[in-house]
Amino acid sequence: MVVSESIIDLSGGEAETRAIEMSPDALQDVRPIPRVSIQAFCETDGVAKPIEKAGLDRRMAKAHLRVHKGGIRAAAEHFSSAPTPNLVILESRYPPGELVEELEALADVCDPGSKVVVIGHYNDVTLYRDLMRRGISEYLVAPISIADVMEVIGSLFTAPDAEPLGRSIAFIGAKGGVGSSTIAHNVAWAISKRFSSDVVLADLDLPFGTANINFDQDPAQGIAEAIFSADRMDDVLLDRLLSKCAEHLSLLAAPSALDRTYDFAGDAFNALIEAAQRGAPVVALDVPHAWGDWTRSVLTRADQIVITATPDLANLRNTKNLVDTLRKLRPNDPPPHLVLNQLAIPKRPEIEPGEFCDPLGLEPIAQIAFDPQMFGKAANNGQMVVETDPRHAAVAAFDHIAHVLTGRHEGRKPKKSSLFSRLRGK
Known part of the structure; x- marks a missing residue:
């Protein structure tokens, strides 16, 4: 009762x-x-x-x-x-x-x-x-x-003996080029490594996705086959399409080819995401910066959302629009998480983090400094940042985001990197 x-x-x-x-x-x-x-x-x-x-x-x-x-x-x-x-x-x-x-x-x-x-x-x-x-x-x-x-x-x-569903986490950028995919890939890696928890990373940017490059993978099949075979999507087909990146991390890579157009219906990714949730405790969705029926559907149905933004006016406007729209689409869910990325670019005017977050009603779960040398080196080598430099300040930020998204809170946020402090003149 x-x-x-x-x-x-x-x-x-x-x-x-x-x-x-x-x-x-x-x-x-x-x-x-x-x-x-x-x-x-x-x-x-x-x-x-x-x-x-x-x-x-x-x-x-x-x-x-x-x-x-x-x-x-x-x-x-x-x-x-x-x-x-x-x-x-x-x-x-x-x-x-x-x-x-x-x-x-x-x-x-x-x-x-x-x-x-x-x-x-x-x-x-x-x-x-x-x-x-x-x-x-x-x-x-x-x-x-x-x-x-x-x-x-x-x-x-719901059957009482049904297996628990994994949690889906959608990562999207407030603008193109703000580093949302980099955040998604490194956080997925952190969750799989820190907690020995199985993670499926799905690159939903079919024409221009970079997950295969960032993980140095070249699978023959991937997410395109899953989407175009949605009517027969099951656990067996999904396992065949997954590419193993690490012991607990599997990738659904995008073809990154322009031999066809990718116009999808609103529910195009639903069967794939549900199948992935049945097989892994965490499903990370790398969502491209776009707005259509299918992206809105993916964001509406995700268990958690992470918005990555850089501190300028266009990002503030876009983030505000995203947050307000998602609050209407998801009235019974917490607001999205916010990550401020590429901070302290030399000579670039920026909106202070406090001023950026105030109209959003959000506190960022991480602030990551601009370091093109380190992130560029990791991307060119097909590695995560932690593999390139385990002591880099961004690694602590990725770990903290992983703790927040999985509910395993650390108690306090990582300190801003020394590079961030130096460029701020502190």
């Missing part, structure tokens, strides 16, 4: 009806909901609004949810002339005895295969047991949160 926090009347009286405030982190472990139909019949806004907001969540993208006004009687009337969906959610303010009687009337018009969740206003264990005996799938006590709704739907339609 799921009992929401705080204002439940334990004496059996009616609960106050208002939605519970929820931290975005409360949904971090909720699995995506499969393709099911759901109809909810609500008597109060305090129950209807969390259900409506749950329907807008990225994890509910495949599900079809409709919210109606009215409780059990409205549902019985509706389903007397319409088929019942996979799940019916019912709110009722009736006391326990009358609630059971009302549900009996609904049973006459409800298909046997439909699941039913009841949201009541009485915290009554006897009522809960009675409802379970009568075949009700779950009983929630109002008030409820979005997390309550998502968790109960997930528990009903």
